[in-house]
Amino acid sequence: MTREGTGAGASAGKTTGSNDAVQEQFSRRADRYTTSHVHASGEDLAWVVAEASLTGGEHILDVATGAGHTAFALARGARTVTGVDLTARMVENATRLAAERGLDNVQFLVADAVHMPFPDHHFDIVACRFAAHHFVDPDASIGEMSRVLKPDGLLLMVDHIAPDEARLDEYINRIDWLRDQSHVREWTAREWLHRFQQAGVSATVVREWDLHMEVSWWIDQSAPDEERRAEIDRMFREADANTRAMFAIQFDDHKQPVSFALKCVLFKGRKVAAIAR
Numbered sequence: 001m002t003r004e005g006t007g008a009g010a011s012a013g014k015t016t017g018s019n020d021a022v023q024e025q026f027s028r029r030a031d032r033y034t035t036s037h038v039h040a041s042g043e044d045l046a047w048v049v050a051e052a053s054l055t056g057g058e059h060i061l062d063v064a065t066g067a068g069h070t071a072f073a074l075a076r077g078a079r080t081v082t083g084v085d086l087t088a089r090m091v092e093n094a095t096r097l098a099a100e101r102g103l104d105n106v107q108f109l110v111a112d113a114v115h116m117p118f119p120d121h122h123f124d125i126v127a128c129r130f131a132a133h134h135f136v137d138p139d140a141s142i143g144e145m146s147r148v149l150k151p152d153g154l155l156l157m158v159d160h161i162a163p164d165e166a167r168l169d170e171y172i173n174r175i176d177w178l179r180d181q182s183h184v185r186e187w188t189a190r191e192w193l194h195r196f197q198q199a200g201v202s203a204t205v206v207r208e209w210d211l212h213m214e215v216s217w218w219i220d221q222s223a224p225d226e227e228r229r230a231e232i233d234r235m236f237r238e239a240d241a242n243t244r245a246m247f248a249i250q251f252d253d254h255k256q257p258v259s260f261a262l263k264c265v266l267f268k269g270r271k272v273a274a275i276a277r
Contacts, residue, residue, distance in 0.1 A: 044158050044266060045073050047207055048127060051156055051268050054078050058124040063113050063145060064131030068094030068106070074127065075106045082123075084111040114140040118148045125149075129158040133176070133186050139195060146199040146271055155201050155269040160211060160262035162186040168246055171235070172262075178232050180222040189265050196269050203269025210248060210261035233257065 048070060052058070054077030062071040065083030067090060075081040075098075083106065085091050094108045111117055114137050126145045135141040145155060162169035162185075169188065176183045187195075189205055196203040215236070219229060236249055236257035243249070248261035 042211075044129070044207070044209070044211075044264065045070065047266055048129060048156050048158060049073050049077065051206060051266070052077070052125055052127075052154065059122070060125040060127060061116075061118070061123040061145075061148060063116075063126060063128040063141070064134070065094055065108060066090050066131065068097055068108060070127055070129045071106055071108070072098065072101060072103060074125075075103050078125075079105065081106045082118075083108045084113070084116060086110070086112055114144050116144055116148055120147055121150045121153075122148045123150065123153060125154045125156065127156045130160070132157060132159040132192075134182055134184055136184055138184075138187065139198070142195050142199045142201070146201050149201075149271045151271055153271045155196070155203065155267070155271065157192075157267045157269075158264065159192075160186055160264045161192070162188050163246060163263060164188055164190065168243060171239070171243055172247065175232055175235055178228045178235075179219055179224055181224075189267075192265075192267060196267065200272055201269040202272045203267050205265050206268045207264075207266035209264050211264045212248065212259055212261045214259055215257045236260065 052060075052074060054074070056077060056079060058078040060071075060074050060078050060081045062068075062074065062081060062083040065071050065085045068083050071081045071083040071094070083091075083094055085094070085108070088110050091108045091110050098106045098108070109117070113135060126149050128145070132138060132141070149155060162172055169186075173183075173186055176186060193203055193205075219232060224232070236251075237255065239247075239249055247263075248259070249257060250259045252258050
């Protein structure tokens with residue numbers, strides 16, 4: 001079902017990336033994520049809260065929480081929220097922001113998404129937003145989310161995805177990897193749905209949208225070297241009409257790429273079975 005080889009620096013049949021690369025990248029750029037408008041706001045954050053249908057009694061886990069923005073949004077209507085992230089600097093920033101906002105029902109821990117320090121069937125809701133394309137072992141990560149989720153518990157995940165067409169899949173994964181070497185893979189929606197099913201979660205796509213990005217801001221968030229910047233610029237410039245349309249690539253009067261769109265989805269699932277051991 002899964003198509004794991006991509007043009008994003010991947011060899012056939014393998015994904016790229018490592019936890020070391022993720023930690024190095026996000027330790028260097030952690031402060032930028034406290035103010036990133038993509039992570040701190042956006043319609044999708046409200047959609048996640050709406051789909052959670054909070055009653056005030058929920059115990060929630062936010063996986064790869066980053067600066068904690070999703071955790072903060074959910075904490076306003078939940079009993080407790082625990083955010084985990086692989087990068088200690090991110091956890092430090094999220095903890096500081098929670099204190100500044102007076103949110104005493106939120107805590108943050110350093111933890112890998114494939115080995116989380118919680119018992120089975122512990123959380124009512126597990127959320128993950130704009131992080132899954134960094135998962136080095138996405139099967140294990142989704143399996144771990146399912147493990148800590150209560151039976152009939154809710155899983156909500158937002159991420160940008162690859163189109164089904166292999167050529168477009170390779171294009172967006174190559175550009176994202178050039179920008180950020182901790183990028184592993186933008187999977188297709190079908191691949192994620194299969195992965196949820198294998199982990200005992202019955203999921204659907206409840207939202208699809210284009211996330212329009214200013215090219216210069218998007219690149220600066222990860223600060224790639226000049227060679228990588230030049231390659232990204234070349235790929236935008238040389239994109240054919242179909243690729244430009246798919247990713248809404250726009251240019252200024254001087255033929256400089258100024259904006260494009262990532263293809264995003266919100267998955268919603270219910271745990272229907274325990275992970276087979």
